[in-house]
Amino acid sequence: KAGLPRPEGVSVPDAGRERQHLRAPPRTTLHSALAFFSSLVYKTSPDNSPTPKIPLLLSPCQKQNLRNTYPRMADLATCLPLTRASVVEAHKLVKPHVHYTPALTNKTLTALASTPRSAEDLEGTKWQGRTPAKPVLRLWFKCENLQRIGAFKVRGAFHAVERLKQEPGWLESGGKEKGVVTHSSGNHAQALALAARESGIPAHIVMPDISPPNKIAATRGYGANVVFSGSTSVEREAVADRIIAETGARLVPPYDHPDIMLGQGTMGLELQEQVRDLMAAGHSAANPTFNSTGLPSSDDSKSAPKGLDAIMTPCGGGGMLSGVALSCEGTGVRVFGAEPEFEGADDCKRGFEAGKRVESVKTLTIADGLRTPVGKHPWSVIYERRLVEGMFSVSEEEIKAATKLVFERFKLVVEPSGAVPLAVALFNEDFRAMVEKEAGEAGWDLGLVFSGGNVAMEGLLKIFAA
Structure with a gap:
């Protein structure tokens, strides 16, 4: 006890003065x-x-x-209760307080996602020697990086x-x-x-x-x-x-509470609605243009638009992924999660494979918003109720590449955590092969969440310098 700091209260000193924080004492034989x-x-x-x-x-x-x-x-x-109806009720509460963030398309990124990688691209990876997948993907992006406080x-x-x-x-x-x-x-x-x-x-x-x-x-x-x-x-x-x-x-x-999960799931409701409305107006992820009137064409008006085939979100604590999964329950929209794999950050993927939640994670992945293990309540939705069909992971270099593409081709600021789903769509051959096998030439309309854009310029420079 003699070595412990003795804080005066819960407030902290002003900037420039010494920070007040609590440190763990040395491990002893009496207690950990x-x-x-x-x-x-x-x-x-x-x-x-x-x-x-x-x-x-x-x-x-x-x-x-x-x-x-x-x-x-x-x-x-x-x-x-953790149901889609509860996400709808949650949306009524949060709607007056949050931005209805845009759902955007990008022709270049959609084309890249639908282009097979070369055999050289796969050299040195776990997919070396495999025939590159040829998925047809049409990408729709929910831009929560433009949300209040810059994140979902x-x-x-x-x-x-x-x-x-x-x-x-x-x-x-x-x-x-x-x-x-x-x-x-x-x-x-x-x-x-x-x-x-x-x-x-x-x-x-x-x-x-x-x-x-x-x-x-x-x-x-x-x-x-x-x-x-x-x-x-x-x-x-x-x-x-x-x-x-x-x-x-x-x-x-x-993240590990139903109120948080249901609130995060409201973005899933919005994305599904936005894509249907855009499709009804003649918009396509592969050909992102409207007809001259901006109204549905005569063909579109005869039947309801198909909407999304699947949504993929980043996964850290699992609040967003589980909430979006609830928003898609019973709709036919499939849900997948994306994680970094560096230093075991892909705990949800490993939990899927082992059939048991991984309770601790210690990683310094550049996707710093995804460094936490999946919580108990999100896990119950993600895995135990099977509302998420699969988890996929990507390397640090693939996350960097996806982040760079968003900056250069989308002209948007995203933090590395928010670019992880795009990295999966572009680089994870297991995911891409699954889409090719299950969707064939018809392909998928895939919703991806840009979860946040809170990244300092210094941080970005450090990431790309490394």
């Missing part, structure tokens, strides 16, 4: 760092004087009493906050004054800060001390109280627990 941080809270002195907070280890019973007093998140018993995460955050405001007794018990808390290194931090600010609710955001400076600044810019922690999930959760104990704030997790 995991056990320490899972039971660490802080208490003030009896007279509330500004003395240093004292670390206190609680028994499991005491921890449960604490969590009964300060519920960590919305009661699962009050959550909407705002959908889940607004839905969670709006649902929290509807929770019986929450407002009456002072919930609005106690606020909300989360731990996030980036987009969810900004999303919750914005959603809380627009509802007049305090937001406490625990961020690892290695978070990108631009994301820290943006989170503070939305009025949140940023508190720094160590980089591991155990350390982040320990600081969040301390804030809950001190303030009574309610936890809004980044």
Whole structure:
């Protein structure tokens, strides 16, 4: 205990001063760092004087009493069921707060996706010696990089906050004054800060001390109280627990909760609707032009447009992928997930193959928004209910190539995490061969999600310099 920092409170010093953060103590024979941080809270002195907070280890019973007093998140018993109808209800709540982001096409990228790779391209890969696949793909892009805060995460955050405001007794018990808390290194931090600010609710955001400076600044810019922690999930959760104990704030997790999943799924509803409307107006991903009137042609008006055949989203914690899968349930639209493979970041793919969720991931993939393992609730939708048909992964170089293509040919800013589905469509021979086999010459209209565009210029330069 003597070696622990003694933080004065949950606020942080101004920029330029030393950051305040919590570090794990050395592992000892008495207890592991995991056990320490899972039971660490802080208490003030009896007279509330500004003395240093004292670390206190609680028994499991005491921890449960604490969590009964300060519920960590919305009661699962009050959550909407994980169904497509619930995603529709979620859309009604979030629609006034989020952008109806565009669904765009790009003739060049569609042509590249439908062009077989050369045998030379496959040399040195796990597909070396295989005949290159010849899929026919028509790509449609849901541009959540143009969303508020620059990422899809705002959908889940607004839905969670709006649902929290509807929770019986929450407002009456002072919930609005106690606020909300989360731990996030980036987009969810900004999303919750914005959603809380627009509802007049305090937001406490625990961020690892290695978070990108631009994301820290943006989170503070939305009025949140940023508190720094160590980089591991155990350390982040320990600081969040301390804030809950001190303030009574309610936890809004980044992805592993039905309210978050349903909110993220609203983009899937929009994308399906947008593609149908564009097709009805004579728009095609392979030939992206409208007829002269901008109205459906006589042939189009005779029957409803086909719409999408499939959607692919990035997968980190799984909130977006599971939500989009729910939005497609019963529609005939197939859903797939895309992951980086660097240092085991493809945990959902490996979980599919093993039939069991991978509970921990430690990776430094350039797709930094996808460094987390799939949560329990998303996994139940993705795998246990089989609403996602398959997972596919790509290398760091393939992610870089896809990101570069978006910049150069689409003139859009996307973070590497958001380019992973495009990388799969362009470079993953297993996915491409599956499309060729199942769709034949008719091909697929494939929706891809650009999940975010929060990347600093310095970060991009570093990625491409490497």
